[in-house]
Amino acid sequence: MYVVGGGPGGSGAAYAAGRLGYRVVVFEAHERLAVKPCGRGVPVVGDFPFNIPGEVVLNRIRYVDLHVDGVRAFKARGWIEGVIVDKGAFLEHIFSSVGAEVLRRSKYNVRSGYARIGGDVIEVRWGVFSGGFPYYDGERIPVVQYIVDKAVDVDLEAIEIRFDTGLLGYYYVFPHGDQVEVGVGGFADYETLWGLLGRFLESDYRFRGSRIVRREVAMVSVGGLRLGYINRLVKVGEASGFVLPLTGEGIRPSFISGYIAMKALLENRDPVGALRSSWIGRAVRIQRRLLEWAKSLDPQGRRRLLLSLSPEEHAEIALGALRIPRLARSVISKPRLALSLLARILGF
Ligand SMILES: Cc1cc2nc3c(=O)[nH]c(=O)nc-3n(C[C@H](O)[C@H](O)[C@H](O)COP(=O)(O)OP(=O)(O)OC[C@H]3O[C@@H](n4cnc5c(N)ncnc54)[C@H](O)[C@@H]3O)c2cc1C
Known part of the structure; x- marks a missing residue:
């Protein structure tokens, strides 16, 4: 074969x-x-048909630290656990x-x-x-990233996601052993993304004394x-x-x-x-519809949407595992949001 x-x-x-x-x-x-x-980064969830052995794990992820346009939405534990391999x-x-x-x-x-x-x-x-x-x-969208060492105060048990609603993309800070990966991906060209990443590193005290070990680019489908x-x-x-x-x-x-x-x-x-x-095919289709929806909103609309979701809802959407019972519960507390999500997921 x-x-x-x-x-x-x-x-x-x-x-x-x-x-x-x-x-x-x-x-x-x-x-x-x-x-x-x-x-x-690989989330540790039950649907992976292969057990990830400890010897290939560089970091265990216990927290998700999520920010929207510079405002921390939450730093939560227990919704997404994962590993950096x-x-x-x-x-x-x-x-x-x-x-x-x-x-x-x-x-x-x-x-x-x-x-x-x-x-x-x-x-x-x-x-x-x-x-x-x-x-x-x-x-496809471009992603640019640096691997840096000597960063300070970076939580090596957390992945940090920083949405930029103007860009329609996000910055990320992932541990990589005792080094750190800092990158940004979104709907812009490489030059713009390098400019944004450079300014992000300059503005964040944690990277002031750090050294860039590698500079990498690629596209994501x-x-x-x-x-x-x-x-x-x-x-x-x-x-x-x-x-x-x-x-x-x-x-x-x-x-x-x-x-x-x-x-x-x-x-x-x-x-x-x-x-x-397959369920994973369905998950890709649903996320694609939600991305189309996010594209149709203005930055304020995207910000409102991202800040209104609970850590649990963020985790389920991110993992491609959004469940209809959760949405049904959300209809009671956030009817407009839940119904909009449902409409996108069902494709109308
Ligand atoms: C900057 C960046 C960060 C990312 N971070 C994450 C992350 O944290 N977690 C995550 O889950 N995903 C992440 N992704 C996405 C992830 O890397 C890819 O989606 C995943 O690796 C795709 O797997 P693949 O096997 O389809 O392709 P690839 O990983 O691209 O593997 C394709 C392989 O095929 C080989 N190949 C190509 N053409 C030929 C040929 N003609 N003959 C023989 N061999 C060939 C290539 O050399 C390569 O080894 C990230 C992507 C980028 C760009």
Whole structure:
């Protein structure tokens, strides 16, 4: 069984195939895994079909510190727990747990449909494709980030999200071992985002004496699902839009999409249909509708909306797990907001 791409989507597919007893070969264009910039945050929730081992965890996240246009909305514990992973080690662990053979510096040619194994060139006829955001043909937004050390007073057990309603995006401060990742993503160009991030670092005392270790940029696919095939390979992961559009979370959705598609393929079911009807597909569709709604509001409207949500509601929306019973309860306390959310989720 063949998998193109050694990222989270490819690892989910390899994991499913390995669990079902198939031999897996993974084509990976780079020498190292996880070269693409990433915040490496993974929420710990029951829907991840793989237990994240302690040795790949850099930080355990217990708090979410959420700000809206410079005003702290809450610093809460218990609604979202998660981990910051060493993404390369995490992926290596998944592949080796099922004995997948990862061929590095081995690029699948999307034009011809061929790849090289040792001295042979073979046609890759059956499997999944998870090449990431460059192959996604929907809406993408840029993200820029610094990895810094010597920052002070940063809570290494918290992720900090700072919404900027004018930008329609957010700044984030994530721990990375004893270093810190500081970034911003949103509906602007790279130059604007670098300017914003530079000013953010200058204005925050915690980063005054810090040193920039790395500077990274990449895009995130926020346009929703683009299901289908590349040649004969089923698209999964970010290439097919498995990123939650409001948050940019892509590791868990990509892994799960790879897992679902590969399992369906091997069980002779329609993989695209399985992805479309999956809960994670539904979560992406709902968040995309909510993003469209957020785009249609002015900054004040977005601010009011973000500040009116409870930590629990924020967590459920962010995780793609908004439940109708919660909304029904909210209708009593915040009828207009809850009904608007419901309308967006149901798509009218
Ligand atoms: C700055 C930034 C921060 C982020 N932070 C987070 C976060 O904290 N948490 C989170 O969940 N998500 C985050 N994301 C999103 C997350 O990184 C991605 O959604 C996720 O990695 C997508 O997984 P994937 O397997 O689809 O693609 P990728 O991770 O992009 O992996 C694709 C792999 O395929 C390989 N490849 C590509 N083309 C070929 C080819 N032709 N032949 C062989 N190999 C090929 C690539 O080398 C790569 O290894 C972030 C994104 C950005 C840009």
